[in-house]
Structure formats: structure tokens, C-alpha cells
Amino acid sequence: MKTFYQDFLIRDWVPGDRAAAAAIIGSVLAEYGLRWEPTGADQDVLKIETFYQSRGGEFWVVEQHGKLVGTAAYYPIQRGRNAVEIRKMYLLPDSRGLGLGRFLLHQLEGTIAARGFDEIWIETASVLQEAVKLYENSGYQPAEGVETARCDRVYVKILTQTSIVNPQE
Template sequence: MALLTTDLPEMMTQTACSSSQLRQLSRSMVRHLGVLNSACGDLPLSPVQAHALFEIGRQPLTIKELAYKLSIDKSNASRAISHLVEKKLAQSQIHPRDNRCLVVQLTPAGKKLLAKLDTQQNQLFQEILAQLTQAQTQQIEQALMLYNQAINNAKHQSGCLIRQARAQDDAAIAQVIRAVSAEYGLTADKGYSVADPTLDCLSQIYSQTGANYWVIEVEGRVLGGAGIAPLANNDGVCELQKMYFMPEIRGKGLAKRVALMALDFAREAGYQRCYLETTAVLNEAIKLYEKLGFIHLSAPLGNTGHDACEIPMLLNLKPA
């Protein structure tokens, strides 16, 4: 699937450079915060034990729940709890609603040590924040929130393969579009894109110059996708098209990820603006488009044939 002006390797190189810098910053931050140390400050706790102490202090937890909160395996969580119990900082008891598992809570000694841990960490971060203006602190907080969300999304997207559509995907893509359209009442008789005569041969449609379609595959099944194509009779304008996702893959940040891939493709292909049409029933999609920078238009561009999509939007494709 051809680009207008440049090649995908350039996009990949730019991403690799940003990734390398971010990895370096992340490593440096982890080291400076003492995460690699054997003890957490001057307290008799390893970093994992300190994190476990904090989470159990918020509420009693099972080993499985603690492992999930700390993003570690159950054996690692079990060892952390065993050490806390040995130090009489925590105690376990039969779960009140499931006698097959144990729930862990802090002892009075554990609560006392947690208070010391909080004081120690508060002092550390006060010293760090003293180096920054209030505006810089807010900027870092916002950036870390985005970074943390991206990490969570990447974790939840494990097992999801995003790739270019192939001819053998046509039937599956069409089925996804029809299923999601039916779910939201976007029927063919109302003029929605599910009525497009090309729905069963999308790979051919998106093989034209300046077009592309990506599918999301999970365990061999195509469960979603989105595409970019030139907007007819509008030079320099592309259209974000046919973004559909089955319920199984929603809530993982995949819509944003695929949209960003599509917009990067559009920039590299030389487009100046990206257009789309949607409808009010797709409220979550509209929110995503707004967050990506799309603005609402008072009238549609061109004639896409989707008269029922009453919400036209446009994005100026500034360099990424």
C-alpha cells in the first residue's frame, strides 16, 4: 500500500529514536529513585516489600490481588508477603467469602512502619519538587499521567497484533463492520457506511496510493480496524474511515493507537488535513477525535455518500 511522498522506514526510525530517549530517561529515573537498591531508604524493606506494605495498608489483599496491583507474578508477591509476615508487619487469615484463599492485612507494627515509609517518601519528593516551579511540577504530573496510561494500555494490548490488511481479511473486516453497525443501530437503509458496495473488498480499495487499512488481530481473529484514504476532489485532504472495534477489544486504548498510526501515515504521505464523519450515537469515538485535535465543522467536505453521519470533523496535520 503506497505512500505519496515518503517511506514507512523513516516513521519507524523517528519512533525508534524517541523510544531510545524515553527508555534512557526511564532507566535513569528508576535508578535515582532507588528502585534497584536492596533496601528502601533506611527502612528494613526491599522496594517490593515497601510497595506491598503500601498496598496492603490501603486495604487487605489476597496474593493474587497484590500481584496484579504491583504488576508482578504471584510467586514474587507471595515472597514479599512471607517476608512481611516473618517481620510481624503483616498477618494472613482465611478470606471471609472464600475459604480457599488467604487475605493479608497489616499488623499494628506494619501500620507504624508504613507511617515511617510515608514520611520518608514525602521528604524525598519534597526535595525533588523544591527544584521545580509550580508550572513545571504540573507539567511533569500531566506527562507522567499520560505515560502511566500508555504503559497500562500497552499491558492490556498484549496479544493484540496491529498489521496492514490483506485480501484474506476482507470477509472478517466486513463482518466486524456489520456487527458493530448493527450493535449501534447504524443500518444500511439509513445511509451509513455499512451500506458501501465495496465493504467486501476493502483490501483492494485501500491498496490505492495514499491509502492504507490496519486490522487488529487477536489469536488469529480480526476484531477491529481503521483506514486512511484520499478524500475525493479535495487535494491534500485524507479521510479517517471505517474505525470499528468488537466489544472484546474495547477499553484497551486500541482505538487511539490505531488512529495515531493512521494520522502518522497521513502526515508521511503528504496530507495537510484529515477529515472524518461520525454520528452522535458514537459518543466515545467523538470524545477520542476531539482529544486528538479534530474540530467540528458546520458542513461536510465533499460527498462521501454517508448522509446519515451528521457530525463532520477536521484535523490540521501539523508535523508530529
């Protein structure tokens, strides 16, 4: 994966990105009063090869002027029908409010649909108000069964030919 949005480069994660990606996620969690959980909900960030690459998922990083400013990922899950979960979609504060989050979500959806999946699940916390608004405005429906302790919301989107916006728009 390699694409651009304004002056942001969105590309596949490489092992040299591990520390910077973890730092971004930890920083954003702290900003919202949430804890970084390296042996729990965030262990996937430290073991991307195991949690994403070997399971048929993808982990992307967002770069601006050579510095990582965001992350986005998904992997197949057992919940639902032929489903994936979008995870670790975080942007540093200076990268927000520019449409980048919406673009990333559309890129993820387009990639997931092209790979033949039928459902996308997302868990989040109410305190992440911008994320909640983005998901709700993008056709995600509230669902039941939160599996991550720090999350209190779960959403699902059923993919159809008409539900996915062209990711290049």
C-alpha cells in the same frame, strides 16, 4: 504495516480478511442501531482493492490471538487541501476501553503525516459516542459538509509538525 499494541497485531489487510472485516463492521454498526450498507456507505469494505489500495490509501486489520477484532483505514479525498479521510475504524466490544482506539488513531495520523498529507477528515454518527469523544479529545475540529447519509458529524484536523503525537507513544 505491522505493529503491536499489547497483545493486538495491527497489520495490512489481505483478501482473506474481507469477510471477517465486513462482519466486524456490520456487527458494530448493528450494536449502535446503524445499518450495514453493502451497496452504499460500506461498499468500500467489500472492494478494498478499488477504494483503498488503488487510490493510495491503506486498510488495516487488528488481530488478537489469530482472530480479527478491528479495522482502521484511510484514503485520499478531494475535500480540503491535500487531504485524506479516516474510515472504518471499528473495534469489537471486548477490544474497547484498552487504549487501542487511541493507539490506532495515532498510528493512522503518523502514517498519514509521514506520507505528506495536510488534512485529515472523519465522518461519524453522534450515536458512536466513544468515537466522537476520541476525535474531539485528539484535536479534531467540527466541520461542515457531511457526505455519508448515516453520519451526522464531520471533523477535520490540520496536520502540522506539532499536531501529531509520536505514534509509538
